[in-house]
Amino acid sequence: MQHASTAYVLGDFENASFDYHDVRSRFFTRDGKFFVETDGPDGRLAIFEVKYTFGIDPLQQYLIEFPDGRIQALSIAWDSRPKDQGGQRWFHLYPDEQIKHDDVLHWTKLNQNWNFMCAECHSTGVQKNYDAANDRFRTTWTEISVGCEACHGRGSQHVDWARSQESWFARDKDPRKGLAVLLNERDGVTWQHDPKTGNPQRSITPATTRREVETCGLCHARRGQFSEEWVPGEPLSDTHTVSLLARGLYHADGQMRDEVYNYGSFKQSRMFAAGVTCSDCHEPHTAKLRAPGGGVCLQCHASEKYDVASHTHHDGATPKVTCAACHMPVSTYMIIDKRHDHSLRIPRPDLSVKLGTPNACNDCHTDKSAQWAADAVAHWHGPARKGFQDYAEAFQASWTNRPDAAALLELVAASPTAPAIARASALSEMQSRVSPGNIELARKGLIDPDPLVRIGALDMIDGLPGNRNWSLVSPLLSDSSRGVRIRAVSVLAAVPTANQPSSDRTAFDRAAAEFVAAQKFNSDRPEARTSLGTFYVRRGLTSAAEEEYKAALRLSSQYAPGAINLSDLYRQLGRNEDGERVLRTTIQISRPDAGLHHALGLTLIREKRPDDALAEFRTATELEPGRSHYAYVYGVALHSSGRMDESMTALKENLSRHPGDRETLLALVAYSRDAGDIGTALEYAEQLSRIAPNDREITRLTGDLRARSKR
Numbered sequence: 001m002q003h004a005s006t007a008y009v010l011g012d013f014e015n016a017s018f019d020y021h022d023v024r025s026r027f028f029t030r031d032g033k034f035f036v037e038t039d040g041p042d043g044r045l046a047i048f049e050v051k052y053t054f055g056i057d058p059l060q061q062y063l064i065e066f067p068d069g070r071i072q073a074l075s076i077a078w079d080s081r082p083k084d085q086g087g088q089r090w091f092h093l094y095p096d097e098q099i100k101h102d103d104v105l106h107w108t109k110l111n112q113n114w115n116f117m118c119a120e121c122h123s124t125g126v127q128k129n130y131d132a133a134n135d136r137f138r139t140t141w142t143e144i145s146v147g148c149e150a151c152h153g154r155g156s157q158h159v160d161w162a163r164s165q166e167s168w169f170a171r172d173k174d175p176r177k178g179l180a181v182l183l184n185e186r187d188g189v190t191w192q193h194d195p196k197t198g199n200p201q202r203s204i205t206p207a208t209t210r211r212e213v214e215t216c217g218l219c220h221a222r223r224g225q226f227s228e229e230w231v232p233g234e235p236l237s238d239t240h241t242v243s244l245l246a247r248g249l250y251h252a253d254g255q256m257r258d259e260v261y262n263y264g265s266f267k268q269s270r271m272f273a274a275g276v277t278c279s280d281c282h283e284p285h286t287a288k289l290r291a292p293g294g295g296v297c298l299q300c301h302a303s304e305k306y307d308v309a310s311h312t313h314h315d316g317a318t319p320k321v322t323c324a325a326c327h328m329p330v331s332t333y334m335i336i337d338k339r340h341d342h343s344l345r346i347p348r349p350d351l352s353v354k355l356g357t358p359n360a361c362n363d364c365h366t367d368k369s370a371q372w373a374a375d376a377v378a379h380w381h382g383p384a385r386k387g388f389q390d391y392a393e394a395f396q397a398s399w400t401n402r403p404d405a406a407a408l409l410e411l412v413a414a415s416p417t418a419p420a421i422a423r424a425s426a427l428s429e430m431q432s433r434v435s436p437g438n439i440e441l442a443r444k445g446l447i448d449p450d451p452l453v454r455i456g457a458l459d460m461i462d463g464l465p466g467n468r469n470w471s472l473v474s475p476l477l478s479d480s481s482r483g484v485r486i487r488a489v490s491v492l493a494a495v496p497t498a499n500q501p502s503s504d505r506t507a508f509d510r511a512a513a514e515f516v517a518a519q520k521f522n523s524d525r526p527e528a529r530t531s532l533g534t535f536y537v538r539r540g541l542t543s544a545a546e547e548e549y550k551a552a553l554r555l556s557s558q559y560a561p562g563a564i565n566l567s568d569l570y571r572q573l574g575r576n577e578d579g580e581r582v583l584r585t586t587i588q589i590s591r592p593d594a595g596l597h598h599a600l601g602l603t604l605i606r607e608k609r610p611d612d613a614l615a616e617f618r619t620a621t622e623l624e625p626g627r628s629h630y631a632y633v634y635g636v637a638l639h640s641s642g643r644m645d646e647s648m649t650a651l652k653e654n655l656s657r658h659p660g661d662r663e664t665l666l667a668l669v670a671y672s673r674d675a676g677d678i679g680t681a682l683e684y685a686e687q688l689s690r691i692a693p694n695d696r697e698i699t700r701l702t703g704d705l706r707a708r709s710k711r
Contacts, residue, residue, distance in 0.1 A: 001063075001122045001145050004034045004050045010060045011078030011090065018076055018090040021098045025076055027090070036074060041108040043101035052144075054114075054122065056080065058087070058336050063114055064107075069137030071114040072289065075099065075107040075515075079336055084329035086336075093334055102589070110556050115139045116524055121219035124150045127228060132523040132551075151182030151215055151284070153232045181232040183212045184276055191300050198305030206275030208420070208449045209235045210350035213266070217242075221263030222249060226518035227482065236263075237451040237483035244456065245425035247399045251357045253348065253392035254422065256341050259333050267344040267421045270388040276300075297323040313380050329360040346387035349373035355396045391422050398429045398677045401628050403660025403691045406433040413441045420448070424456030431460050437694050446472060451481040458487045466495035470504075477507035486515040490531075493538035526559040533565060537572075545569055553582075558590040564599045571606065579603050598633065610641050621650075628658040636667060647671065660691050669701065678709045 002008040013027045013034050023045075025038035033049055040046040042351035052063040052071070060078045065071050075094060081087025087594055094105060104111045112115070117138045119126045125142030142149065149155050161178030176182050185207075191200035211233030214560060217223075222243040224435035230239040242264070243249055249258045254268045264273050281296050282289060289296045298307060306323070310316030326347055328340040349359040352370035361373035377385065394408035412418050427445050430438065445457025454476065469491060476488035488512035500508060515535060522528035533548030546569060552562030563586035567579035583600040590596065601616035617634040624630060639647035646673060654664050665688045672681035682705040688698050 002053045004053055004062070008053045009034055009050075009062075010053070010056070010080045011062070012088075016090065017336075020076065020092045020095075025090075034062075034066070036076075037433070038074070038076070038107075039101055041101060041106075050074075054118070058338075059334060060193035069115070071139070073112045073114055073118065073136075073674075075105075075112065079332070082335065091335060095335065096317055103591075104556055104558060110526075113524075116522070118201060120225055124144065125594065128524075130524040131568055132520070135524075137343065137524070150218075151183070151232055155180075166469075181211070181255065183215060183233065183279075185210060185212055186279060189275075193300075193302055196705055198302035200274075200300040202275035204275070206277075207421075209451075210277055212277045212279060213263070213272070216284075220261045222258075222260040223263075224522070226486070226521055228521070229571060235451050235481055235483075237455065237481050239482065241483060242452060244428055244452070245395065245422060247395075251392075252355055252396035253345075253351055253357045254389050254395075255329075255345070255358060256331060256339075256343075261711045262339075262342040264421055266344075268389055268419045269342065269344040271344050273388070273419065292324040295372075325364070326360045329358070329363050340380070343389065345389055346385060347373075348387060348392075349377060349378065351392050353426055356394055364373060368571050389419070389422070391418060391426065394426060395429065400626075401658040401661050404440065405660065406430065406435070409433065410438050410441060413438075413445065418451040420453050423448075424450070424452040425482065427453065427456035428459035431463060434460060434464060435692070435694070443472065451484050453480075454479065454481070455487050456483045458484070458491050462491045466492050467499065470495060470501070474501070474504045474507070477504065477511045482514055482518075485511040486518055489515050490535060490538075490681065493535050496540070499582060523551075524555065526555045526562050529555065530559070530562045530565055533562075533569075537565075538567060542569065553586070558586065560586060560590065560596050564595055573605065576603055576606050580607065588698060592623050594620040594627060594630060597623065598630050601633070601637070605637070610637065613637060616640060625657070628661045628664060631657075631659065632664045632667065635664070639667075639671060644675070659687075662688065665691075669705075678705060681705055 004457065012028065013029050016027045018025045018027070023039045025036060027036050035047055035049055037045055037047045040048070048064045050062045051065045054061040054063050054073060058079065058081045060080050062077075063071050064074060070343055076090055076092050079087040079091055096507070099105050101108065103109065106112065115128055115130070119128065119139060119141070123141040123144055124147040127140045129138040129140060130136075131138065135667045148379050157178035157180065159178070161174055174324075178200075188204070190203040192203065193200050194429070214234060214236050215232045216235045217230075217231060218240075221240070222416045223236065223240040223572075225240050227239040230236075243260065245254055245264065245268075249260055251257050254265070256262075256265050266278075269276075278284070280299075291299060294307065301323075307312065312326075313319050314321035324340055327344050327642070328342065330338045330340055332338050347360040348357070349361050349370045350360050351357045352359045352362065353374050353701060359370065359373060361377070362368065362370055365373060391412045394405070394412045397405035397408050409426045409430050413423050413430065415423065418426075423445070425440065430441070434442070439461075442457045442460045443462070445453050448454055448457070458473065458476070461472065473488050473491050476484050477492075479485050479488065489508060492508065493512075496507075497505065513656070516532065518529040519532035519535070529548045529552035533545040533552065536542070536545035536548060546566065549562050549566035549569060552559055553566070556562070567582050570576065570579035570582070580600065580603045583596055583603060587593070587596050587600065597616045598620035601613040601620065604610075604613035604616060614634070614637050617637050620627075620630040621634050631650060635647050635651035638644075638650055648668070651664055651668050651671075655661060655668065658664065668684045669681045669688070672678075672684060682702070685698070685702040686704050688695075689702050692698050
């Protein structure tokens with residue numbers, strides 16, 4: 001980031017124009033300043049001064065400051081690549097959809113806000129300084145761009161050290177050189193080659209969390225900040241919420257899908273497990289690789305084993321196939337920004353055949369099928385070539401509600417060799433699948449040395465009655481990681497103070513204060529206001545919760561979770577008409593959202609308007625057919641309205657999409673039994689028994705149906 005000046009602006013501001021749908025934007029200079037004429041917050045053309053540049057290669061964005069302190073990123077960017085590579089042009093970051101002024105993705109709106117979205121990583125010493133009472137920012141920084149202190153912490157003692165030296169060569173008086181944080185994990189480390197495998201082994205066992213990886217992760221992770229007290233080298237979870245391997249962000253096998261910035265990818269890799277750190281491959285002060293091309297890999301991996309045709313099977317290919325081409329496939333973000341996946345995985349076209357995940361082979365061989373690529377790999381390397389990351393099927397099963405999802409997730413969570421981020425993600429995915437048979441996995445996860453795993457275990461048991469959870473979770477109220485502490489207190493929030501052991505109340509109150517402070521730090525975001533509202537609901541503070549939910553909708557009137565939570569609060573308060581009004585208002589101004597229609601349907605049921613509710617439930621299932629619960633509720637509502645045949649059809653269709661959906665199977669059992677079709681009811685009950693063989697209630701139900709079928 002830099003001030004907009006001729007030294008830093010790369011784009012064409014010589015009265016250049018750019019057309020995006022029905023808006024023509026114009027870029028020009030006046031009195032030595034840079035301006036853009038484009039659609040403003042009300043959709044009308046207006047002139048805005050460009051205050052800052054943002055980025056250099058392969059694109060540059062431009063930032064515009066508003067009177068309330070908001071700094072917004074223009075969605076029309078400059079392609080700074082050479083012209084022969086398609087560059088030297090203006091382009092829009094959302095070329096395939098029309099982003100109008102009332103959309104949260106419009107450049108003037110919430111999701112293009114620099115103060116929250118960008119500042120921490122692109123400047124040094126940022127203080128957001130959001131004034132919630134007046135909805136204004138007074139954001140400051142110590143350096144406008146990324147400086148030394150961004151990675152090494154405060155530099156005043158380093159400056160004192162430098163000034164105090166009798167000569168430049170007297171450095172050994174202070175081996176830390178006055179640095180607040182010493183990123184020296186590579187010092188004294190050697191890598192010894194195994195002549196049999198050609199692979200290296202680190203001379204020193206790596207730590208669970210690495211100072212350097214956590215430091216780089218500040219900006220190279222998909223995460224949300226909740227404190228400005230981050231210290232380089234400390235676990236990122238102390239001050240940030242790190243995204244796990246979630247649907248929409250990653251493919252089921254852990255390959256990056258959305259912009260996840262490499263931290264979560266690298267922590268899945270065999271390289272990370274072996275102790276490789278960022279600066280083993282990258283020179284941090286020049287942002288260059290330690291060696292050109294595949295040379296960076298061949299620093300450790302024997303060239304006579306890996307840089308040969310017997311390994312690559314691409315001898316003579318033009319251009320030469322590099323290690324990264326197969327093990328670090330590229331995805332393109334922001335239209336032209338190509339980034340390598342840092343999970344450093346073995347290509348798995350066989351998973352593409354089975355699960356639909358992408359693979360490096362077909363990234364190049366686009367004219368061939370995944371099966372063709374899978375056959376080729378099997379021919380070269382044998383059929384059992386699973387690689388280090390072997391959890392794809394578990395996450396795919398979870399995301400599609402397969403009957404075996406719980407069992408597969410349990411295997412990942414319990415695996416001693418699975419990456420910690422994968423184990424954490426598996427635990428988190430098991431939230432809706434907690435049983436007496438797998439609760440021990442949560443117990444073990446809560447004492448795992450990696451804070452990400454502890455947080456995943458807390459996700460798993462969130463939703464169980466707080467009194468049952470207390471003995472499990474309360475020790476984490478004093479965890480060394482603030483991220484763990486605030487997740488723990490949110491899990492226990494529904495336990496009234498009077499029911500809390502007196503010995504734990506101080507820790508609970510301290511963690512609760514941290515949770516509230518974390519949300520208030522992000523009070524410029526509807527997500528944080530909604531999270532705080534939910535916390536207040538659990539604590540029985542309904543007036544405070546209502547205010548937080550309303551504040552979320554003031555920040556973004558289209559924010560569906562805020563509207564749904566406010567409507568649910570009104571349900572608890574017996575104010576269903578107010579809940580209906582909130583949902584209808586949000587539906588009217590938002591993009592189609594299944595959750596809003598589903599919530600409205602529930603409200604209308606409570607208002608004894610079943611026909612209107614059915615229409616909303618149907619809309620929810622049409623908007624999001626992959627959400628089995630919506631289809632289940634629609635089927636139940638049809639049955640309650642006397643439309644039995646339609647109900648059974650809807651439930652059977654849902655079961656065909658989600659064969660392991662427990663609530664759909666239970667409904668089919670009940671409705672078949674009530675209709676006198678005991679044989680069909682028994683078939684569904686037996687299907688349930690295969691999914692949950694240790695569930696006593698299902699065993700009893702199945703036994704009863706078997707007895708009735710023999711009469």
